[in-house]
Amino acid sequence: MAQQIFAYIAHKNxxxxxxxxxxxxxxxxxxxxxxxxxxxxGSGVDAVCKEVAASxxxxxxxxxxxxAYPNAEVIRKALVKILPKGCVLLMAHDTFxxxxxxxxxxxxxxxxxxxxxxxxxxxxxxxxxxxxxYSGMVSTHVLCDISGGAVxxxxxxxxxxxxxxxxxxxxxxxxxxxxxxxxxxxxFLQVVEAEVGDVxxxxxxxxxxxxxxxxxxxxLGIIHDLAKMMGADVSCSRPIVxxxxxxxxxxxxxxxxxxxxxxxMALGISGSFQHMGGIKGNxxxxxxxxxxxxPIFQFADVGVxxxxxxxxxxxxxxxxxxx
Numbered sequence: 403m404a405q406q407i408f409a410y411i412a413h414k415n416x417x418x419x420x421x422x423x424x425x426x427x428x429x430x431x432x433x434x435x436x437x438x439x440x441x442x443x444g445s446g447v448d449a450v451c452k453e454v455a456a457s458x459x460x461x462x463x464x465x466x467x468x469x470a471y472p473n474a475e476v477i478r479k480a481l482v483k484i485l486p487k488g489c490v491l492l493m494a495h496d497t498f499x500x501x502x503x504x505x506x507x508x509x510x511x512x513x514x515x516x517x518x519x520x521x522x523x524x525x526x527x528x529x530x531x532x533x534x535x536y537s538g539m540v541s542t543h544v545l546c547d548i549s550g551g552a553v554x555x556x557x558x559x560x561x562x563x564x565x566x567x568x569x570x571x572x573x574x575x576x577x578x579x580x581x582x583x584x585x586x587x588x589x590f591l592q593v594v595e596a597e598v599g600d601v602x603x604x605x606x607x608x609x610x611x612x613x614x615x616x617x618x619x620x621x622l623g624i625i626h627d628l629a630k631m632m633g634a635d636v637s638c639s640r641p642i643v644x645x646x647x648x649x650x651x652x653x654x655x656x657x658x659x660x661x662x663x664x665x666x667m668a669l670g671i672s673g674s675f676q677h678m679g680g681i682k683g684n685x686x687x688x689x690x691x692x693x694x695x696x697p698i699f700q701f702a703d704v705g706v707x708x709x710x711x712x713x714x715x716x717x718x719x720x721x722x723x724x725x
Contacts, residue, residue, distance in 0.1 A: 405548065406486055407436045409458070410443075410493040410502070412472075413450045418442075420662075420682040421494040421556070423563035426457055428492055428556050430564065431521040432529060441484075441491075443477050445470040448573075455571040457564060462576045468583040471590040474501040480580035482509045488551040495555035496656070496679070503555045512551035515544060517675065519560040524548070534675065534697070558679050559701065599651025601635050608634035608665045611654055612642060613677075615670015615691060615710050619647040624711070625669065628718045631725070637661065639671045655680040670710045673698025690714075 409425035411418055422440070429438040440454045443464040455461045464480055485491065491506070493499045495517045507514035519541075520532035527549040533542045546552055577583075603609060610629040616622060629636045636652060643653045654661050655677040662683035669690050671677060678701055681687075689702035692709045699705040706713065 405433075405551070406489045407432060407438045408441055408462075408485065408489055408491045409438055410441050410481075410491060410499075411450070411454055412494055412496070412498060413442065413444060413447065416449050418450050418453050419494065420563070421496075421558050422454055423457055423565055424558065424561045425492045425494070425556060427561040427564040428518075428521065429490075431561065432490065432524070441481070443469050443480065444472065451573045452571075455569050455573055456567045457569045459570050459572070461569075461573045463573055464580045464583075465575070465577050466580075466583040471593075472498055473588055473590065474498060474505075475586055475588050476583055478502055478506050478509065480583060481506055483581050484576045484579050485510065488512075488549070490548055490552045490554065492554050492556055495557045499555045503553050507553040510551055510553065512553055513546050513548060514553050515546050516555045517557050518554050519557050519675075557675055559681060563684060599649050601652065603635055603637045603652055603654065603659050603661050606635040606637070606661065606663050608632060608667075609637045609654070609661060609663045610634045610667045610669065611637040611639065611671060612648075612669050612710075613639040613671030614641045616642070616647075617711065619645070621711060622647060624714045624718065628714050628721070631718050631721045632667075634665075634667070639677050668698050668702070669714060671698055672696050673701060 407429045411422045413419055426438055429436055437459040440458040440461045442451050442454060442461055445467050447465050451461045451463050493503055504514055515531050517533050518531045519534055522530035528545040529548045531544045531546050533544060535542050612625045625636055637654045638648045638652050640653055640655055642648050643650050656679040658680055660680045660682055663685045666681060666685045667688045673696055687702045688704045689698040690706045690708055690710050690713055691698055694707045
């Protein structure tokens, strides 16, 4: 494969996003021998570039005060100027990636695929991309013609992170090549932080998370009992918050909190990409669901097909006897 592969690296508070090593792994699924180039854009990003360079062969830096807060409109214009024609660009399928990717593919006259979860090789210049539909119940196989370049949004958590740290540490400053980075029609106003609530699940090392399978609010007691016995905090999926059974601060997912526990127990949770997108850091995942085809089992290290209303009390009793 002669095309160059790039990865746009998201970052926050001077640290690269957890998707950085995942995008490297995804790129190697496209071309195992590719020397993948990372792109880091922002203001004062030297520390991020150094961190990323430990894994990537080369890092392209775009450093400007205009990018103190990520602005897809500005970054799109910059990438059009610096990216070589016909390249493949990977980025995370998050709110920013969904803002940046589609319009960028149009400007580059390149193919676009969103929410990719796997790659299955190249056939005749066309990349076989796997997506998921109906909350992960159905896999869709898409042939993406990458001969003229492509922009692909990759779902977080779909690829095992490449932690090899085999990068060369070379950082190239592309700021001047990126052109005028002055703000245009959009401008940053402020960040409104979500309320933490009585428990900050973003700091929890062990989470017992509950979903629609709990059926009724009165049944939540068994979840709290198990969490207490395990020394864990209780979190949940969106349906529980929508029903007002638990506060918003306990919701895990793309529209809730992003968590990085060491252990994540998903009870009665289907495992839609909106929920799994909020789980970072490669935790040990235990899933219990009575639907054997639930997408959550694709991510779980341990999976149990059972009704949580019957399983959880028994598990709590076993944990209690062990302790």
